[in-house]
Structures are given as structure tokens and as C-alpha cells.
Amino acid sequence: MALLALKQVSKSYGALTVTDGVSLSVAEGEVLGILGPNGAGKTTLFNLISGDTTVDAGEVEFNGACINALAPYQRCRLGIGRSYQVPQPFGAMSVFENLVTAACFGAQLPEKDAWAVAWDVLQQTGLARFANQPAGSMTLLNRKRLELARALATRPRLLLLDEIAGGLTEHEAQELVEELKRIKNTGITIIWIEHVVHALLSIADRLHVINFGKTLCVGEPHSVMQDAEVRRVYMGLEA
Amino acid sequence: MLLQAQSVTAFYGDAQALFGVDMHIAPGEVVALIGANGAGKSTFLKTLTGLLPAKQGEITLDGARIDRTDAADIVKLGVAMVPEGRRLFPSLSVEENLHMGTLSGRSGAWNLARVYQLFPILKEKRHQPATSLSGGQQQMVAIGRGLMSNPRLLLCDEISLGLAPIVIREIYAALPALLADGMSLLIVEQDVQLAMQVSSRVVCLQEGRVSLEGPSGALTREQISSAYFGI
Amino acid sequence: MADMLLQGLLLGGLYCLFALGQSLMFGVMRLTNTAQGDFIILGGFFSISLVAATGLSPGLALLIVAPAAFVFGYLLQRFVLNGTLGRDPLPSLVVTFGLAIIIQNLLLEVYSADPRSLDAGPLALASVALGFATVGSLPLLTFAVAVVATLSLQALFSFTALGRSFRAVSDDREAAQLMGLRPAIVYAQATGIAFVLIALAGTLQAMRTTVSPSDGPLLLLFAFEAVIIGGMGSFWGTLVGALLLGITQQVGFRIDPGWGIWLGHLMFLFVLLVRPQGLFPKTRG
């Protein structure tokens, strides 16, 4: 059964339709990559899943139940963890406290257990040496890493990652992919919006390409990347 | 050189976004600035316009330093920007938006009539609220607004963003008309093919540094791919 | 009944003048001026002193008061209030609240707590017969000034370059900078105009009734209620909101003198509950 399913989901702001009848489903344990040019409506899609934005039409189903009416905090507690494209840390709190917060409220753990989760995530994501640093004073790349770490600390079943590889060196990107593979192996389902295509290709089970708020193409990653329309839309390079 | 940037660094708060960027633009030249998301393209344009002051380095316009100049004065010196996401004023009509360009106080070939000649559809819709237009038409307003300030250098940030291919062609078809007056263009474009077509020189940014630079015709796809994605 | 409505409308006209400056400052720079009422009172006292010192008629005195108020507002915004703007509302609230306390107490030192008024001359006693009722010329004049001020402000916003820059800076501060506008200056101009309205309101208030140093906060609340009832960002809305408030208070006063203001507050809370965006919210694409 699909862990998450969007059914003909639409969203408009005034005359501007940003999501136009998108359907997608993700199976438990799968990694779905989302591609599309800037302004295609990828982040809006995440907002619709996480509840930061509500749908105008269609249905968002998680674990078989419609979650249209649920607030973001409720969706998080159900197991939808997300990162933001523009990092949104709790700036005055330390990195460790950011993670403890996520574990306390996202995973609804008692504080002592939340410490354990936070400690574990710090080890996993390589943020341990920044543990006591105020999150607001970290570099952009580390703040992006914190986005991933904090989403993990909510102990999600579904992880929504919004452009976390941008700006990484090749080596760092590879490390990130290895980390995501480990996360995937623990049974967490992942949807990943990413412009760093080679990183995405090395882990995604399927790709979903969006343009103008509509689905352009869905399928096995390499065949999607060979799709002439996708290449044209994405990079403007003729295949 | 019309514009020269040397070893420019810039920060958002504590986070460094540019690590010593060098770039120059000659009068009448069209330069394309490409690179992946987060590479620092928009940040670089912001430092040129004075919205985000450069931390270190030097930016000169016709030999005069502008890296400490207020954004409101830089446009008066002749550097105008068509910002990413168009940033039209929602409470202003199409024509009022265009009028905002004249606040630069610069005289030149561009006026309301000529902008309407370039984009006739705008004349038809001139009294409508600017944000009620379609995406492509809004982009025309944004470009027209930049032109109304009669700049010597026009910075275009992602003007094809979110537009249908046919609309993009329509907008890019207008570029030669701008060059006729000797205006220089710096175009940020994620559509590499398009960027190469319209520009004479390409500069690629990666992680806040220039990773590739050269004449548009002479660069191979492999070079670009590697400078763009790091693969 | 008709007389009550008429009195309410005329009172509302005065409230509209209290509120327009607030509406303008919030519209352009999202600044909540908690010293609005105290500045109105300050304007009233300034006119009183000027008239007393020079012997000018109140109308002529306004020719001096209005430009002085513009300069005062401009400088206040430029050198004090601009520094408090931002996403956090606390700095601007504390600073304007501090100004309110300073003004109240300075006025108390200089003028004592006694209410004072401005002699409006023959206008004070003149009245106009409207068939079904007779109204004082001064309240009628105030009402006319309020309508003209609303009209002028709307026209300023719609048709002038200055109004365009107000709207542009309010829409998108950064994009406005790219056009060559300096938000700090535009804000100062807006506050300058708001203070002309404030001085006008204060002078008329002093002519119609009295002003005393502790009156300010109440006027602020009336101004605020008119703005919210009408819907933020619309001057016509502010006028309608002020008239509604005036009528409601007048109805309350008729029932029991202690209930007028109370009923006005309740009407405001009722609107807040059923229509929090106000009666005429500004719609944006």
C-alpha cells in the first residue's frame, strides 16, 4: 500500500495556479525524486503534504487516511518530517536543543528519550561538533544539514527533503547520498526535491518531473532523464 | 570596461555566499551568468545593485567605485535590475509600474511609447493591476520597468523562470532591440542553451566562485556540465 | 432619531480625522503609532498657544501649524521611528508608547491638567438649519474637512508620484530601492503628511470641545477602532468606520451618558469577531 498518495491535488493563488491536478504515490521504503525548473511548484507540493498550505481540490492521503484537514503539527506527529529549502532553524537555540525539540514534539518522546534521539541524530549527520552552537550562527550549509537532522529527529515515516545538496562539494554530496541510503535502509520513505541531479540519480527509485504545476513525467530515473522533453525543460540542453 | 568586479565576497548574516568573484562587462556586451541553484548568481546581482553590500572586494562602474553606494543611487548611475520573481508592485497598475523606472532620473531612448512598441500587449492592459497579468506579460512589465530607467547595464535575473517555452521565446526576441542602443546586459539564466544563444560570453558560478568563463560559442557541453553540476 | 444619527455622523467626522494619520502610517510602513492620540492633543495645544501668542484666527494659525507639523513628523520618522521598524513590533510600540508618556507629562507641566479650548470666534455659535434639524457650523465644517481629507488622501495615493512611491515602498521595499527610492525618506514623507492631519484634527478638537493632557489615549483608541472597522489600507473604509463608531457612540450616549464609549468599543469588538478583515479590506491580486 502507498504510504503517501496525492489524488488530483490543486492549489491556486488568485489567478496563478501553482499545483494543477497532481497525483502521485510513494510506497513504504521508496525514494522518490522530484525534479523541475525553478518555479515549477515543487516546494508548494511539499507545503501541501506537510500542511503548511491547504489544498484547494483533491486529497492528500497518508497511511490510507485523508489528512486534508490536519494542521502541520498533527501531520508531523503522524510521521511526516520535512526540511525547508530556506533553512528555518530555531536560531537562539543550540543545535542540540533544535533536535531535542523535534524529538520531544514531533516524535512525542519524554525529554530523556528525546536527548537520546538527538544524540543519535548528531552522530548520524556529523553535526556533533556543533551541538552547543546557536543554530542561528551556523553557515548556510550547516543550517541545511540541521534541517535534515531536525526532520530525522521527529522520527518520521516519510521524510520530505527540499534541496539539501545545493552548494555541496562533490565529496560532500557523496557523503550525503550515503547518509540518505542509510536512512532509507532503516525503512524511512523519502521524497527528495533536488537540483543536484547526479546525487538524486544515485539514490532515487523513481523520478517525478513537474513543470507549471503539472506532472510532466514519472518513472524509472534514467529513462526519465533520457526523456527529450525533460532535458529540454530542465536544462534547455537538447538531448 | 563598463563594470568591473574584483574579488567580491558577500555574506548573508554569518553565512558566506560569494568567495572572491571576478567579473567584467564591456559596453554593449551580453554576458550570461549560469550555475546551479544556490551557486550565488542572485547574490552576485544583489551586490552589484547595492541591495547586499559586498563585504570585501571592489566593484567599479566606469572606473568609479560603487560597492559602498546606496542601492537607490546605483540605479541613478545606470545599473538597473529585472529582479528574480519579477517583483512588480501589486498595488500599481501596469503603467504605474513602468513609471517607477523613470525615478532613476536618467534620460535616454526609452520611454513609455517605446516600451509599448516593444511589448504592444502592455499598452492594451496598461490600466490593469500589474499582478493580474499572465506570467509572461508580468515579465514584460518587469523588463519594461528596467528599461524605463534608461540603464547602461541591465541585470536580468531568471527572466524565463516559470514561463512556457513560447513565452520565453517571445521575451528573448525583444533583447536585440535593447542592444541597439549600446546597452550592456548581464543575464542570469538556468536554461543554459538559451543563455549561450543570446550571450557573447558565459560565466559559470559554483559555490560562490567562478568555475568557468569563456566565449559562448567555444565552450563544450562537457565543460559546462562539469562547471554547472560538478559532474 | 434623525437628530441622533446626524450628531453621530458629525462626531464620526471628527474621529475620521483622528484616524486618517494612523491609517496612512500603517498603510505605508506597518507602523502602529500608539502616541497618535497624544500627538493630536499636542497639536491642539500648539494651536492654542500660537493663537494666544499671535492673535491670529485659528484658520490662519493652521497655515503655520500645518507646515510645522509636517516638518516635525518628517524629522521624527527620519531620526527616531525609522530605526524601530522591522518584523518585531516591540521596538516601535515601546518607542511610541514612551513618546506618549513624555508628551502627556510635558503638557501637564506646561499647561496643567485643566482642559482648554481654542476660541473659534463667531463660528462657535453659528448653526445651520437643515430642515429636520439644526446643526452647529463648526461640527459641520469638521465633517466637511474629514470628507475632503479622505478624498485628498485617496487622490494623493491614486494619482500622484508621491502616492505611487508610498504604494511601491509598502508593496516591496527592496524592489522600490531598485527603482531609486529611499524608503527612509518615503516613510518620513508619509509621516509628515500624517502629522499634518494630526495637527488639523487636534486644532479642530480644541475648537469643538476642549483638550487636556490626559485625553490622548482615548483618541488613539477611537482612531484605532475606526481603522480596524473600516479595514486596513483603505481611507474610505476609515471614513466609514469612523462614522459607524460616531453613530454607535451617539446611540449609547442617548441611552445613558456612561454607555456611549462603552457601546462604541463593543461595536468594534463585534466587528472584530464577525469580520476581522474590516468592512472594506484592501484586496490584492
Added chain:
Amino acid sequence: MKTALTPYVNDDAYAVIRGNAFSRALPVLTLVVVIVAASLPYWGESSWMREVVEISCYFVFAMMWNLLAGYGGMVSIGQQAFFGFGGYLMLILGNEVGINPFVAIPIAAFATALIAWPVSFLAFRLQGGYFAIGTWVIAEVFRLSFANLHWVGGGSGTSLTALRGIDRAVRESTTYWIALACVVGVIAAVYLFLRSKRGLALLAIRDNEVAAASQGIDVRRMKRAVYLIAAGGAGLAGALYFVSNLRISPDAAFSVNWSAFAIFMVVIGGIGRIEGPIVGALLFWFLNKFFSDYGSWYLVGLGCIAILVTVFFRDGLWGALHRRFGWSLFPTHRFLKVRS
């Protein structure tokens, strides 16, 4: 619904340190201070007690304003609504219902928190600066409503008669002890709350509301809870103040000056930290004692200080000390210490 807790690295690998040398000594210090302070009625003068009671009311009220604005992000100029309501309720319970006024104090505080629940639905319709003035309007409605209630004296107010039978010395020392308990209780409650799991949620909301919601925090509910608690605390201060003062009137009970002084204390001391209202209240007491004879010039001075601090030292006195020396009397943070 969640995946089971996987075994983590054993507990010896890390430790979470909360507090510092001062906060570890805090229970003992508190005990000493409380014992000394509690004995004041046996060696001090009754004017001292009255002074302490008065400043305690200001302090409790400021502490609650700090919780609301500094931690909850809700800047209000209308907290006097709850101060006055608490005062009136205590008086009504004492005079009309026949409950001992000292017992009525906590009841009034609790009832004030309850009345804040419906009020919050009105107040929360507004944000930012408009929230501030909107709450002020609400406070005015409270004031005018009580001014129209003739059985509590209408506009001119009334006296607390329920304490008439009690010996003056007993009354004053009891009031003093209650005030002392309120001060210690409020500091302890706020401190323990901020150190708790819920406090973490409040700190997260202060930093970033959107992110807080995305981490499973029910932001609306939390803000409403803070509003109710702050109202209850303000009601407590009000009830205590009028037990000591014995005479209440709408203008005194619902005066905007209560909020003005609270803002002054919190902003000067340092907003968003427990030390802020403490330092602010001490400073306010000092200024009040030595300069209040200057009347309106004194108030002009307070206004100027508030403006200068806001423009030039946004973190207030304690914020400056914290930045310079790293001082913190009531640390709430969680420091991760790695053992290797």
C-alpha cells in the same frame, strides 16, 4: 504509529548539563533569602512591608508581561484588564460572598485565567502592533463595564470591607507573606516551566513559528495557554494589590499605567529573560523611591529611558551583562557534554 525506538549509543557517551554554579546553589540561596525575608514582620517596620507588597505586585505583573511578550511574542498594552479583574473579583468574593480575601486571592487569579479564554478569541484576531492596541480596547471595556456596576461603587469604586474584623498587624504581615510567596512562586513557576519540555516548545515558537509547527508543536494552543497563564498571573497581582490597598476604583484598577510600568521594567531589565523583570523591578523601585517626587518630570524621564534603551540596548541591562560576562541566573539551556 512510530517505528520502535532503536537502541542508542549507551548513556555513558554523553551527558546533558542543565544549569550552572549559580543555579545549583539556587535552592539554598532561595531558602536563605526566603527565611530572612519571611521574618521581616518581626523586626521590620510596617511601611517596609507595604513597600515590599507594592513592588511585589508590580513585579508579578511585569513577570507575566514578560512571559506574554518576551516569550510568547504577544506584545500587549491591555494586561491591566486582568489586573483589575482579579482585584475586583477578590473584592466581590470577600465583600459579597463572604470568602476570606486572602483565600479569595488564588480563586480570583484562577477565575481571571478562565475569563481570559473567551477574551483570547477576540484578541487573537489581531497581530503585532494592532494586537497591542486591541488588548487596550478590551481593557477599556472591562474598565467601563465595572464603572457601570453600581453595586461595586460604579465609577468612584468601593472599599474592601471584608478585612475589617482583622487586626491590622495580622493583616499586614499576612499580606506581606502572601506577596513574598507570590514572588517566589511566580519566579519558580516561570523558571521551571521554561526548563520543562513545554518551555522548550515556547522557546521554539519564539524563534520561528512556522518551523515550530513543522516540528509537531501546536503553536496556537501554546500561545493561548501562555495568554491564559499571563492573565491569571496579572489577576493574582491585582488581587494582591487591592488586598493591601483596601480601596478599588475602575480608574486605578484598569489604568494603562500598569502595562506602561510593566513594559518599562521588562524592556529596561531585558525582555525574554527571567532576570529582566527582576532587575527592572528593582531599578523601578529605586527610581520610584528617589525620583517620584518630581511628578511628571519623573515620568518624562522614564519615557526617555525606555526609548533610549529600546533604540540603543535592545536586550536591556541584563542582556548587556549576559553578552559581556555570560551571566545567567536562571539558565534554561541544555548543554551537551560528550564523554570520550
